[in-house]
Amino acid sequence: MKRLYLLIFFILIILLISTNSYQKTGLEHYYFVIGLGLDKLENNMLKISVQLSTTKDESSSSSGSSQTSSSEVYSVEARSINEGITILNNYLSKKLNLSHCSAVIFSEDLAKDGIKKYFNTLSNDIELRQSALLLVSSSTSYDFLKNISSSGETFSSRMFEHYTSSIDYTGFSYKSTLGDFFQNLHNDSIDPVCLYVSNISNTMQTSGLAIFKDDKMVGNISVSDSIAHLILTNNLETAIISMDNPFNENEKIDIEISLYKDTSYDIEILNNTPCIVAKIHPEGRILSADSTFNYSDSDNIKKIEDFCNSHISKLTEEYFINTTKVFNVDTVGYKDLYKSRFLTEEIFEKTSWDSIFKNSRFASITSSKINSSNLFNKD
Amino acid sequence: MDNNYKLSKYECIALLIVVMTNKLILNIPYNIIELTKSGSIINVLYIGLINFIFLVIVLKLLKPFSNLDIIDISSFLGGTLLKVIISILSILLFLLAAYITIVDFSNVLHTIYFSNFDMIYIVIFFIIGILIANLIGLKSIINSCMFIVGFSLLSILITFLNTQTNIKITHLTPIFGTNIKNTFITGLSNCFAMYVLVYIFFLKPFVKNQEEYTTLSIKGYLISFVLLLLTTISMQSLFISNSDSEPINSLFLLARQIEFGSFLQRIDAIFIFIWILSIFSYLSVTLFMITKIIKKLLNIEDEKMLSYSLCNILLGLTLIPINISILHFIESTVYKYSILIFIFVICFITLLLAYIKKRKVSKNN
Numbered sequence: 001m002k003r004l005y006l007l008i009f010f011i012l013i014i015l016l017i018s019t020n021s022y023q024k025t026g027l028e029h030y031y032f033v034i035g036l037g038l039d040k041l042e043n044n045m046l047k048i049s050v051q052l053s054t055t056k057d058e059s060s061s062s063s064g065s066s067q068t069s070s071s072e073v074y075s076v077e078a079r080s081i082n083e084g085i086t087i088l089n090n091y092l093s094k095k096l097n098l099s100h101c102s103a104v105i106f107s108e109d110l111a112k113d114g115i116k117k118y119f120n121t122l123s124n125d126i127e128l129r130q131s132a133l134l135l136v137s138s139s140t141s142y143d144f145l146k147n148i149s150s151s152g153e154t155f156s157s158r159m160f161e162h163y164t165s166s167i168d169y170t171g172f173s174y175k176s177t178l179g180d181f182f183q184n185l186h187n188d189s190i191d192p193v194c195l196y197v198s199n200i201s202n203t204m205q206t207s208g209l210a211i212f213k214d215d216k217m218v219g220n221i222s223v224s225d226s227i228a229h230l231i232l233t234n235n236l237e238t239a240i241i242s243m244d245n246p247f248n249e250n251e252k253i254d255i256e257i258s259l260y261k262d263t264s265y266d267i268e269i270l271n272n273t274p275c276i277v278a279k280i281h282p283e284g285r286i287l288s289a290d291s292t293f294n295y296s297d298s299d300n301i302k303k304i305e306d307f308c309n310s311h312i313s314k315l316t317e318e319y320f321i322n323t324t325k326v327f328n329v330d331t332v333g334y335k336d337l338y339k340s341r342f343l344t345e346e347i348f349e350k351t352s353w354d355s356i357f358k359n360s361r362f363a364s365i366t367s368s369k370i371n372s373s374n375l376f377n378k379d
Numbered sequence: 380m381d382n383n384y385k386l387s388k389y390e391c392i393a394l395l396i397v398v399m400t401n402k403l404i405l406n407i408p409y410n411i412i413e414l415t416k417s418g419s420i421i422n423v424l425y426i427g428l429i430n431f432i433f434l435v436i437v438l439k440l441l442k443p444f445s446n447l448d449i450i451d452i453s454s455f456l457g458g459t460l461l462k463v464i465i466s467i468l469s470i471l472l473f474l475l476a477a478y479i480t481i482v483d484f485s486n487v488l489h490t491i492y493f494s495n496f497d498m499i500y501i502v503i504f505f506i507i508g509i510l511i512a513n514l515i516g517l518k519s520i521i522n523s524c525m526f527i528v529g530f531s532l533l534s535i536l537i538t539f540l541n542t543q544t545n546i547k548i549t550h551l552t553p554i555f556g557t558n559i560k561n562t563f564i565t566g567l568s569n570c571f572a573m574y575v576l577v578y579i580f581f582l583k584p585f586v587k588n589q590e591e592y593t594t595l596s597i598k599g600y601l602i603s604f605v606l607l608l609l610t611t612i613s614m615q616s617l618f619i620s621n622s623d624s625e626p627i628n629s630l631f632l633l634a635r636q637i638e639f640g641s642f643l644q645r646i647d648a649i650f651i652f653i654w655i656l657s658i659f660s661y662l663s664v665t666l667f668m669i670t671k672i673i674k675k676l677l678n679i680e681d682e683k684m685l686s687y688s689l690c691n692i693l694l695g696l697t698l699i700p701i702n703i704s705i706l707h708f709i710e711s712t713v714y715k716y717s718i719l720i721f722i723f724v725i726c727f728i729t730l731l732l733a734y735i736k737k738r739k740v741s742k743n744n
Contacts, residue, residue, distance in 0.1 A: 345557045
């Protein structure tokens with residue numbers, strides 16, 4: 001019994017010592033970063049901008065909603081990310097916490113210089129989520145954060161959500177997360193891409209994809225190319241494409257497409273030239289129609305399907321030219337796809353893929369299935 | 380201390396699984412991928428088969444030695460001298476395993492969650508835990524193993540299932556890796572991954588029903604092998620074969636990827652908690668094995684004081700300041716080849732010769 005009392009006494013002493021209230025940290029000791037922006041300055045300096053969530057008292061508002069929060073943007077000049085965050089910690093008198101950071105934004109200028117060194121710092125940060133968005137902004141990231149702060153979104157943590165949610169219904173967006181980018185950055189078979197945003201009328205809009213060669217941004221592609229990218233990488237949810245109406249040259253027809261089967265590839269090397277054939281299987285719903293259309297006629301549907309096939313084939317072929325021929329990058333991972341046909345790396349290396357890839361030829365075979373989504377099949 | 384506690388069939392299997400899951404937590408699948416690249420799946424199947432054949436042979440050789448471990452068998456074969464040699468080598472191996480586990484995992488915890496604390500507090504936290512478990516005895520160690528084994532298995536299975544969406548065939552090809560030689564000859568050194576084989580040489584005296592030892596060893600081995608295979612497949616989705624990045628803890632990085640929609644994220648925190656308990660159980664088992672070997676070697680009656688001194692030695696070892704490159708060298712080279720030499724050369728030859736001697740003695744009788 002004596003021993004038990006002694007044990008309890010020691011445990012109490014240890015508890016009292018270890019639960020030292022002078023080291024306690026609570027929410028009031030932190031500023032939560034929603035967005036982190038990095039810009040290039042002269043003399044190898046960085047401009048580090050942080051968008052912080054600040055609470056807003058809405059009790060006086062007529063809506064009566066308490067689920068609102070605003071945000072403020074602060075920026076400092078520093079030689080490295082960690083130095084910048086230390087300066088901000090000192091300036092703001094609270095510790096910055098990155099565990100709720102939804103997006104990391106690089107300015108285009110910085111991305112063109114190479115982002116690996118910054119990226120390695122970020123990927124080593126334990127607070128930062130792998131699912132945080134990675135964006136490249138055509139303007140400075142500070143402007144981006146300022147503009148997005150005044151976007152009218154009442155709940156600060158949702159400010160970047162539309163970039164990811166719109167992937168489900170537009171196809172203009174791409175879920176470029178830190179985790180995915182990190183993997184592709186360290187993989188020599190695929191070149192990384194991320195979402196490219198630009199400032200249009202003081203709002204930040206998706207403008208396609210930023211293309212990287214290793215860690216340096218080499219250019220950007222349009223939103224229609226981003227649909228092609230999603231089709232070729234099997235990441236397409238749904239996208240709406242407008243194409244010429246086969247029944248009336250002056251009109252356009254809108255089709256919502258998705259993939260009913262994953263895109264597959266046949267890759268051969270003929271005369272030292274990789275020949276890539278993509279087999280695409282989209283299914284579509286006609287969203288708009290003109291006055292002369294009859295959906296119940298199978299010949300009409302067949303005609304639309306043929307037009308859709310040629311439109312998607314053209315879209316993917318243009319994407320291939322824009323990425324491979326213009327930027328000399330492999331954003332789909334054709335190298336990995338071709339490599340999977342070999343038993344060992346050693347045999348694959350004999351093909352000298354890296355040196356011949358730029359001369360690749362691309363063709364796509366599209367076999368689409370079209371349905372009407374209208375309430376009336378015939379007008 | 381409960382000296383005479385014997386393990387049931389399920390307790391023994393649970394102990395083997397706890398040993399294996401801790402090896403998975405501490406980067407073993409990553410070491411396999413690092414060596415054999417995209418040929419890791421074939422390599423794991425290959426080493427799994429080789430180790431299984433080895434296990435069956437070992438179990439066959441162990442059959443005549445009821446209630447005896449490799450220390451007793453070495454004593455039977457070569458008298459006190461061989462017993463001393465095998466005992467010292469076993470102690471060194473277990474001590475190295477415990478040291479690497481504590482230092483590596485404390486380093487992970489320090490980096491991930493407790494960067495504000497000195498690492499010594501994390502180490503002491505583990506050492507006090509394993510000391511208490513050893514002072515209470517084998518029953519408490521086994522109970523903690525039985526408690527944690529389900530959670531450990533669940534954490535590995537959830538990690539595997541969650542990464543299935545990321546796994547592409549291109550991650551696993553070319554199926555034979557860099558070249559055939561690397562996968563099947565150099566890759567043989569990955570046999571160390573099935574570390575549970577070490578325990579097969581030591582667990583027999585602790586098992587209640589000696590007849591069941593073969594079955595339970597095979598079951599424990601097969602479950603461990605499946606866990607290794609699943610973790611290797613999951614890791615290949617994250618650490619692509621030609622990636623140049625090296626993680627501090629690969630399973631943790633894999634767990635960080637787990638998300639159940641946008642609602643439930645960062646489940647790695649729960650997993651780390653489970654793994655802390657799992658490491659506790661594993662370290663307790665390791666310390667228990669060292670205590671038992673020393674007890675046999677020196678004929679000590681009460682091993683309570685041994686636990687205190689061993690924990691002090693372990694604490695002293697962890698206080699030696701070493702940098703991460705030395706730790707990496709110890710883990711990937713010293714420890715790896717020590718296990719291979721110990722299992723496949725020292726223990727196996729001793730057992731084989733003892734088996735031959737036993738048969739001769741039986742024939743003469």
